[in-house]
Amino acid sequence: MLIGAHALVFSGSFDAAGLTLAIEKTKQAGFDLIEIPLMDPFHFDRMLAARLLQENELAVSASLGLSEATDLTSDDPDVVTRGERMLEKCLEIVHAMGGSDLCGVIYSAMKKYMAPATPAGRASSAAALARLASRAEGLGIRLSLEVVNRYETNLMNTGRQALAFLDEVGHDNVSVHLDTYHMNIEESDLYTPVLDVGNRLGYAHVGESHRGYLGSGTVDFGSFFRGLARIGYDGPVVFESFSSAVVNEDLSRMLGIWRNLWDDPDDLGAHANRFIRTQLRAVETIALH
Template identity: 35%
Template sequence: MTVDSQVRMALDVACHINVFARDASAELLPAALDAIVEAGYSRVVLPPLDPATTDATALARLLSDRGLTPITIAGGQSAGADVSSADAEERAAGAAMLRSVVDLTVALGGDQMNGVPYGPFGPPTGPTSPAAVERAAREVGAVADDAHELGVAMTFEVLNRYETSLMNTAAQAMAFVEASGSEHLRIHLDTFHMAIEEADISGAIRLALPKLAYLELGQSGRGALSAGVVDVADIVRCAVDDGYRGRWGVEAFSRSILSEPVADMLAIWREPYDDARVLAEDALQVIQRGWSASTVGRRAQRLSRNAPA
């Protein structure tokens, strides 16, 4: 067994669809899914989808035919449907939106829903009040408990200060889980955001470890994991040795691949990469280097070499 195949067996890695395609439209999705499989992934992160207009049966077939398992994304809350709102009807509408994405996840054959379920996504206009954080936590926790009953693990992504003021650090995420009252709500950390907000990325991962279910690997410039200020391989090494056994994600964005509204929303003004296949393969190589350098990886390789033929 090669080191590469050992890594694929040991680590569960997902690739974001926007690495390859601007959206999940019928004309773009099949080729993007094929490319993700060819690059070596068995799990794909889908963009936020509207459950009311998504043909779940057709999409589930496209995924299962390729042996791909989806991770869905709940988009940010909006005016009139916001779990952090002081208005009870708005909170209920926000929670209903989240539950509709949970139902879509089940229909697609997925078992995990990521996203920003706790409030609006976008440049904050000011700090979020503690009361709003508490309201969001309670609502999101209730949805997470319902999702668990349906076989779906619900995570929430910790974003940087330019995209939300509700929470920006692993410590805040742990406090949010505690405030939710849920035994099932889990954390999604992203090294791109952590490079902005955390003084010690590996230390922050260690802090969140009891509730961490998704560790997304994104480089400082949103391009190849091997080129940037974030030492992704070393983060993988530390996380594995610290005991992280959850799923991993690969995320990158390039303006020529994204739709213009999405590129604008994410502030992607240039082309951090121009070959999605090269980026996706490079990401697995970086992850492999980190795993191979870990105590866990070295032990697995040693045992493999000593195993009888």
């Protein structure tokens, strides 16, 4: 199992300086993996990233959220085509960096929709993802669809909804991506959904209810990690937290970061690394009971 951190914990930009900072700080905090958000894949320096990752002995994954201009559920075929091309570019970058996971809200725009998803929109997204999954499989990359709350998508907000959508995609190379921050909003508890998703869980985000220090909010991490242990999960577990002290103004607004709960990413990251590893060790000992 790889324990990682989202790069936005350490840097809000990913030019040469920002990328170097994020990778070096992730390593210093004790993580095994860095998740890099590909907010602008057409201008991302994949070769620099690959070199820095090798130098720092870090594994890598990538994530993004689609926009209205790249929404796979759009009724405009040109928008869907742009979205598919953007995700193809992301797959090329992940492959060049040596990663094996592309995750996030890669099935719809990451925004608050004002109406339910339409059958045509669902079918459009599923068909595009099936095509992308075939390309990803050839590159040794898995797609993981992040289940987010009702204010960030209308396609799926719970683990069970994600499973239903995976059946529509119909490709074994597509998995579910659970996130404790979103689960804490939408799910009845943080244990049952992990068991429901089972071996179709491919990626996990660990975030607190207010996106601050782990253990300082309302997320039931004990139940979540017990669930991971119960299904024998061995995929990435990645810490995610945001502060406008780090991320840029536009992203802060999109994520609703109206108050900052931390201003020291080094301390936050080191704390999260310890917290996750302690939780995992605790559930390991259950086998001794």
